[in-house]
Amino acid sequence: MNEVLAGLVDVERTDGGVTLTRQLYDQLRATMLSGAWPPDHRLPSSRDLARQLGVSRNTVSGVIDQLAMEGYLDVAQGRRPTVAASAATKLVGGNAVARHARKPRYTSRWAERLRKADWPFQEGPARPLAPAHADARTFPHDVWARCLRRAARHAPRGAAALNRMSLRAALLRHLVEHRGVHAEARQIIILPSAQSAIELTARMLLNAGDIAWVESPGYGGARAAMEAAGAEVRGVPLDRNGLAWNGRRDRPRLIFVTPSHQHPTGRLMPINRRRELLRFADEAGATVIEDDYDSEIHYDGRPVAALQGLDATGRVFYVGTFSKSTFADIRCGYVIVPPDLAELFETAQRHSGQIMPAPVQDALAEFIDDGHFAAHIRKMTRIYRARRDRLVQALSAAAGAHLTLEPPAGGVQLLAHLDARLDDRTVAARLAAAGVTARPLSPHFTGAIGGQGLFLGFAAWNEPEIDAAAATIGRVLGDMSGPAGKRRRKA
Amino acid sequence: MNEVLAGLVDVERTDGGVTLTRQLYDQLRATMLSGAWPPDHRLPSSRDLARQLGVSRNTVSGVIDQLAMEGYLDVAQGRRPTVAASAATKLVGGNAVARHARKPRYTSRWAERLRKADWPFQEGPARPLAPAHADARTFPHDVWARCLRRAARHAPRGAAALNRMSLRAALLRHLVEHRGVHAEARQIIILPSAQSAIELTARMLLNAGDIAWVESPGYGGARAAMEAAGAEVRGVPLDRNGLAWNGRRDRPRLIFVTPSHQHPTGRLMPINRRRELLRFADEAGATVIEDDYDSEIHYDGRPVAALQGLDATGRVFYVGTFSKSTFADIRCGYVIVPPDLAELFETAQRHSGQIMPAPVQDALAEFIDDGHFAAHIRKMTRIYRARRDRLVQALSAAAGAHLTLEPPAGGVQLLAHLDARLDDRTVAARLAAAGVTARPLSPHFTGAIGGQGLFLGFAAWNEPEIDAAAATIGRVLGDMSGPAGKRRRKA
Numbered sequence: 001m002n003e004v005l006a007g008l009v010d011v012e013r014t015d016g017g018v019t020l021t022r023q024l025y026d027q028l029r030a031t032m033l034s035g036a037w038p039p040d041h042r043l044p045s046s047r048d049l050a051r052q053l054g055v056s057r058n059t060v061s062g063v064i065d066q067l068a069m070e071g072y073l074d075v076a077q078g079r080r081p082t083v084a085a086s087a088a089t090k091l092v093g094g095n096a097v098a099r100h101a102r103k104p105r106y107t108s109r110w111a112e113r114l115r116k117a118d119w120p121f122q123e124g125p126a127r128p129l130a131p132a133h134a135d136a137r138t139f140p141h142d143v144w145a146r147c148l149r150r151a152a153r154h155a156p157r158g159a160a161a162l163n164r165m166s167l168r169a170a171l172l173r174h175l176v177e178h179r180g181v182h183a184e185a186r187q188i189i190i191l192p193s194a195q196s197a198i199e200l201t202a203r204m205l206l207n208a209g210d211i212a213w214v215e216s217p218g219y220g221g222a223r224a225a226m227e228a229a230g231a232e233v234r235g236v237p238l239d240r241n242g243l244a245w246n247g248r249r250d251r252p253r254l255i256f257v258t259p260s261h262q263h264p265t266g267r268l269m270p271i272n273r274r275r276e277l278l279r280f281a282d283e284a285g286a287t288v289i290e291d292d293y294d295s296e297i298h299y300d301g302r303p304v305a306a307l308q309g310l311d312a313t314g315r316v317f318y319v320g321t322f323s324k325s326t327f328a329d330i331r332c333g334y335v336i337v338p339p340d341l342a343e344l345f346e347t348a349q350r351h352s353g354q355i356m357p358a359p360v361q362d363a364l365a366e367f368i369d370d371g372h373f374a375a376h377i378r379k380m381t382r383i384y385r386a387r388r389d390r391l392v393q394a395l396s397a398a399a400g401a402h403l404t405l406e407p408p409a410g411g412v413q414l415l416a417h418l419d420a421r422l423d424d425r426t427v428a429a430r431l432a433a434a435g436v437t438a439r440p441l442s443p444h445f446t447g448a449i450g451g452q453g454l455f456l457g458f459a460a461w462n463e464p465e466i467d468a469a470a471a472t473i474g475r476v477l478g479d480m481s482g483p484a485g486k487r488r489r490k491a
Numbered sequence: 492m493n494e495v496l497a498g499l500v501d502v503e504r505t506d507g508g509v510t511l512t513r514q515l516y517d518q519l520r521a522t523m524l525s526g527a528w529p530p531d532h533r534l535p536s537s538r539d540l541a542r543q544l545g546v547s548r549n550t551v552s553g554v555i556d557q558l559a560m561e562g563y564l565d566v567a568q569g570r571r572p573t574v575a576a577s578a579a580t581k582l583v584g585g586n587a588v589a590r591h592a593r594k595p596r597y598t599s600r601w602a603e604r605l606r607k608a609d610w611p612f613q614e615g616p617a618r619p620l621a622p623a624h625a626d627a628r629t630f631p632h633d634v635w636a637r638c639l640r641r642a643a644r645h646a647p648r649g650a651a652a653l654n655r656m657s658l659r660a661a662l663l664r665h666l667v668e669h670r671g672v673h674a675e676a677r678q679i680i681i682l683p684s685a686q687s688a689i690e691l692t693a694r695m696l697l698n699a700g701d702i703a704w705v706e707s708p709g710y711g712g713a714r715a716a717m718e719a720a721g722a723e724v725r726g727v728p729l730d731r732n733g734l735a736w737n738g739r740r741d742r743p744r745l746i747f748v749t750p751s752h753q754h755p756t757g758r759l760m761p762i763n764r765r766r767e768l769l770r771f772a773d774e775a776g777a778t779v780i781e782d783d784y785d786s787e788i789h790y791d792g793r794p795v796a797a798l799q800g801l802d803a804t805g806r807v808f809y810v811g812t813f814s815k816s817t818f819a820d821i822r823c824g825y826v827i828v829p830p831d832l833a834e835l836f837e838t839a840q841r842h843s844g845q846i847m848p849a850p851v852q853d854a855l856a857e858f859i860d861d862g863h864f865a866a867h868i869r870k871m872t873r874i875y876r877a878r879r880d881r882l883v884q885a886l887s888a889a890a891g892a893h894l895t896l897e898p899p900a901g902g903v904q905l906l907a908h909l910d911a912r913l914d915d916r917t918v919a920a921r922l923a924a925a926g927v928t929a930r931p932l933s934p935h936f937t938g939a940i941g942g943q944g945l946f947l948g949f950a951a952w953n954e955p956e957i958d959a960a961a962a963t964i965g966r967v968l969g970d971m972s973g974p975a976g977k978r979r980r981k982a
Binding site: 025029062065066072084105106107108109110111114115117119120126133136141142144145146148149150151152153155156157158159160180191192193195196197199200203204205206207221224228229253268270271272273274285287301302304305328329330331333338341344347348350351352353354355356357359360 | 512516520553556557560561562563575596597598599600601602605606608610611617624627628632633635636637639640641642643644646647648649650651671682683684686687688690691694695696697698712715716719720744761762763764765776778792793796819820821822824829831832835838839841842843844845846847848849850851
């Protein structure tokens with residue numbers, strides 16, 4: 001081994017199948033990047049290098065040419081390669097994290113708003129009774145996997161549309177029949193989640209400083225999306241019919257509502273309130289986002305038809321998702337936009353990449369068209385209803401003295417109002433320590449906090465899990481409310 | 492049939508399997524929405540309705556209760572249901588498009604910028620020689636479909652990570668070996684496309700009014716993303732080593748470069764220019780986006796290692812995509828972000844839904860780990876090299892007098908400089924009419940237009956398609972440059 005190369009470059013014929021060319025290239029490059037050789041340092045000739053390393057001269061020449069092309073070496077006809085001046089400075093190494101940490105990072109106001117947003121709520125692992133989850137364990141993953149395979153095998157060989165007509169048509173049939181939606185297929189924008197749909201819509205419709213109304217309590221993701229868009233977000237309280245804006249003087253650009261199963265209370269906005277809302281929006285020049293996130297799952301009576309179907313003014317953007325009716329990781333939501341904005345929303349999708357892969361869209365279309373979707377909803381509605389009833393029963397028995405339940409007519413979660421003397425964040429923290437996930441109600445308020453409660457999911461958890469969690473809730477609440485609990489809280 | 496209901500409500504026992512309940516509900520609701528009944532109009536009792544329609548009283552009562560719950564009907568013990576006042580106004584109908592068109596739609600400045608952006612360039616159908624396409628016809632769709640099926644069957648039953656460790660690890664191994672990238676797996680953010688990665692990064696790093704540099708000519712999608720973020724985008728000219736910013740006084744927040752195969756010229760930025768760029772960025776406090784969109788496909792010499800691997804300051808965001816190395820509709824791109832921003836980028840993904848479905852990520856990981864990806868790249872590199880050579884040969888033969896070719900060392904496309912007397916948009920329009928897609932060079936410039944040319948893809952088209960397209964180009968250019976062509980242009 002030549003002394004210039006000793007300890008720096010060596011090649012090994014049995015080095016895990018890495019070619020000699022690759023080994024030589026990597027080692028020479030690493031040596032130059034390490035700064036071990038001064039500028040204009042002269043390497044052995046390719047003939048000498050080949051002999052010293054026991055490899056063919058072709059191999060060495062190829063590597064030298066490559067390094068010259070990349071600017072690491074200077075080569076000239078008949079001369080030995082020399083280390084290029086610019087390649088002789090140590091650049092790699094050091095601790096990138098440590099080096100960066102010393103300089104403040106410039107980020108956008110949007111990024112700063114995300115940094116400060118409290119959404120997604122931190123609630124630890126998805127344990128009973130985490131809300132917002134459908135039961136992924138009962139989903140027919142095999143059927144779904146077969147649909148995916150078929151779709152991928154028959155994928156278009158040219159460029160696929162962003163929003164596949166297969167899924168738009170299947171979804172529209174479903175929504176017209178089950179949700180009373182009025183739309184053409186081209187108005188349906190397929191996105192990776194309902195949150196994505198809300199974020200994209202907010203970004204398309206809101207400028208910094210615009211007023212946006214959200215339900216209070218309401219869905220944190222909507223508030224966060226509007227705040228990130230720079231809007232001034234105001235919480236509007238609820239009565240038993242949902243959003244109650246009577247007497248307000250401010251006029252919003254955007255109103256976000258969950259009229260069918262209000263999030264988190266589960267309340268239904270009846271037809272007269274819906275019409276008042278549409279009339280108000282029209283007068284105020286406001287746009288409405290209707291988030292219909294889990295209306296397919298309905299137990300008592302039939303699901304209530306969508307606000308969008310009542311709207312003749314193009315003011316309602318209808319948001320939906322498959323994450324509650326199938327499972328969260330299917331990653332498919334959508335927004336139905338007014339006809340005049342369909343093309344612009346597709347441009348926005350193209351820009352931002354808020355796009356679902358074609359095979360996933362086609363597979364979902366087949367899953368719907370072949371009846372698997374409707375069958376799954378029927379099956380899960382039966383199962384979830386039983387779980388809802390079980391949770392209501394178990395909580396009433398174990399913690400009825402401390403909780404007032406608001407059992408919903410549908411959906412995957414339930415709000416339990418807490419005795420006002422208890423702080424719901426403290427309760428949630430105690431429950432987390434005891435192995436139960438319960439989301440506190442208070443972070444759902446925008447503006448004044450109007451109550452304490454626990455937002456609990458029942459759909460993703462089976463009866464024994466529900467019973468155990470309810471018992472834990474009863475124990476923890478009893479402990480916190482009883483003399484021992486009071487002592488502990490004073491301590 | 493009772494005269495009140497005649498012509499409005501009827502049920503049919505064999506109506507395509509739609510239940511009687513559903514029929515009755517839909518018809519009553521539609522009748523009320525049509526405004527056919529005045530407020531407080533009294534319906535027959537449920538007993539009478541049941542008898543008139545020949546259905547059970549339970550069916551009728553269920554429907555009445557549902558409509559009452561939704562607010563369409565008022566019901567009271569022992570009285571006939573009446574049409575709620577608010578339900579008696581005609582709301583559905585009219586033409587939403589026409590009605591909307593009369594009112595100006597309020598949209599955000601971001602939406603307005605998208606509306607004005609010229610990207611994506613309009614170039615009609617994906618015919619030969621449309622650039623930017625890999626060949627989806629030669630992709631092993633069956634293998635890919637099997638990977639997808641397996642991944643979906645073994646999908647996690649709990650919540651999946653946004654960025655799957657399976658794909659992060661497989662991708663990192665690939666990038667470290669083939670691209671010289673330095674990173675930890677958690678720095679890799681998996682997104683639906685390179686464009687999505689550029690858009691998200693621009694949105695995280697740019698505020699309105701910030702200066703951003705792009706290559707001129709350069710990739711239109713990057714310019715559009717930065718303009719949409721509100722940045723002041725400035726084109727920086729190229730020399731034969733890529734971005735040439737010497738002598739400029741302005742200082743950018745962000746610099747977008749394609750150093751390995753410059754888009755659209757195919758030029759390589761050598762190591763010394765790379766280092767100068769990193770040094771300049773560090774001094775200027777600028778961030779660099781390195782878009783390494785098609786570097787896996789390399790013909791002459793080895794692919795050049797990434798800029799990101801040379802950077803020790805956390806200034807380089809490395810963007811890549813599978814759309815050139817597999818096919819466009821696989822919908823997978825990524826950005827490697829500095830370690831201190833990894834978590835914030837995941838929050839942004841959660842907000843915007845720029846997320847790839849877990850089975851697609853897992854399938855891609857398997858596709859890489861099992862060697863299918865490397866095998867496909869090897870195969871396509873052989874095929875694409877032959878196509879590049881064929882296009883160079885065919886164009887030289889058919890149109891050598893009018894074109895100066897810049898054959899790239901890799902990638903899927905080639906820039907042909909046009910005789911300056913020819914307008915490239917006019918040429919592209921003529922070619923489109925003759926069945927050939929050629930993207931004009933001039934829209935790739937930001938600021939002054941520095942030349943006319945045709946940006947042509949060779950990867951997605953087989954030899955006969957390439958030959959035919961080259962012959963068409965020769966004919967059209969000959970026609971436009973010859974006496975007949977000149978006459979026609981003057982006319």
